[in-house]
Amino acid sequence: MRLPPAAARLLPAPPPARPGLWPRRGAARPPEQVENKTKGKLQKQICQVVLDHFEKQYTAELGDKWTSVRDVLTCPSCWQYAILLNKFSQSAELENTLCVEGYHPAFQGTLPYLPRSLKCYISRTPRRFPAQKHQTGKLKEYYLLNAASVLPVLALEVKDGEDVLDLCAAPGGKSITILQCAYPGQFHCNEYDDLRSRWLKQTMESFIPDPLVNLITVSKLDGRQIGDFKPELYDKVLVDAPCSNDRSWLFSSDTQQAKFRLVQRKELSSLQFQLLRSAIKALRPGGSLVYSTCTLSKAENSDVINLILKSCTNVMPVDISEMAKAVSQEFTFLSDTQQHELLVLPEKGKAWGPMYVAKLKKI
Structure with a gap:
């Protein structure tokens, strides 16, 4: 998960001359993009x-694998x-089109948890469908x-009726993916x-129909405090930190901002630890928690879980x-990880990740 501006405010403040350190998604034209005049792209x-x-960091942590990543x-x-695919807006024509164009299901076979309602298609060649606009x-x-x-x-394994x-x-x-898999009893989506x-x-x-969308709680709470506000209330918690x-x-478009980002990076593991601790408080005994990031950094992944x-x-x-x-045919994983964790390594033809996933249970 990309660090949003509000999360950045939980870390040390940037110098006054460096506003907007954490870029927002969806900006009109990011300055890091320049026009290729020969191709018009x-x-x-x-x-x-x-x-x-x-x-320096990933050569030390990943060894030879870093080169291909x-x-x-x-x-x-x-x-x-x-x-x-959105099960609430099913289109047989779309599914047929994907198959004709060489797409295939990303998840199939003997997965411990794979609801039939979850349909996700991938292609082995880099391509991108046009994004649909909100209407x-x-x-x-x-x-x-x-x-x-x-x-x-998939690791969280949400079942119908569970509070999530x-x-x-x-x-x-x-x-959205959770709701393709199951109908939670209570679904609380938080974003600070x-x-x-x-x-x-x-x-x-855009994806969930009435009245189901009205049964979903969207809040703007500090994730570090939710466990105190709502102790032992949930069966499953996802911390996509x-x-x-x-x-x-x-x-990154600005070298000075990038340098300061790298300094702030050292503080992220503390924020992630606090979010995890809050999530554990929010879990009922017997409930499960999944922690995920989209970084290769050991300090933000296994080190946080071990702590x-x-x-x-x-x-x-x-x-x-x-x-x-x-799912090893479609994804490349770092070897020598613990059984409760995995790290997806991007490689050509399977350019998925980085994605770290770890699962815990409250006892």
């Missing part, structure tokens, strides 16, 4: 400061997009996303940032290795 420019930082992350033309009163037929973003939802909290929900892709909260509401209205989004950070496991005696790790094994 926009090309993203790599931020060398960030790349140099990643080279870097080649994908620095080549937007290699990026792939999955198509998540009041008309549901969208599909949602474009990184296929690895579905894995945290999506702690850091904007822009809403994982919330005001702009992103409005975006989240619009996403829900604010993180140093590796894909977007590589294309939670050491400091919270009322949680235990949950094995998700069977899920990883079942």
Whole structure:
């Protein structure tokens, strides 16, 4: 999950001369995009400061694997997009079109949890369907996303009637995916940032019909405090935490802002730990929690989970290795991770991720 402006405010303040440190999605034309006059297209420019930082960190953490991962992350033309079909606006014609054009189901086979209502299509070649615009009163037929973003939802295993909290929900892709899988008894989608909260509401209205959308609670609470406000209220909690989004950070437009971002990055693990601790408080005993990020950083992934496991005696790790094994044809995973976690590594032809997923249970 990309770090939104409100989450950035929980970290040390940037210098006064550097406003707008955390870019908002959906800006008209990001300054990091420059026009390619020969092709008439926009090309993203790599931020060398960030790349140099990643080279040092990820060479140490990933070894030889970093080279192939870097080649994908620095080549937007290699990026792939999955198509998540909306069960509330089904179109047999769309599904047939996808099959004719070479798309195939991303998830099939012997997954521990795979509702029949979840339909997500991918192609082995980089291509992108046009995004559908929001139209009041008309549901969208599909949602474009990184296929690895579905894995945290599959790990969460939401069942009909369960009370669910999506702690850091904007822009809403994982919330939409949850609702493709099941009908929660109570579904609470939280987003601390005001702009992103409005975006989240619009996403829900674009995909979920009345009266179901009116039964979903969208709040703007500080995620670090929800556990105190709503203790032991939920069966399942998803913490798609604010993180140093590796894909977007590589294309930062302002070198000085990028440098300060990298300094702030050291504080993110503290925020993530606080969000996880709050999520555990919000869980009922016996409930499950999934933590996810879209960064390769060990400090924001396994280090945060290990700290939670050491400091919270009322949680235990949950094995998700069977899920990883079942989808290994479509995703590349870092080896030598613990059974309760996985890290998706982008590679050409399977350019999904980065995506870290870990699962815990409250006892």
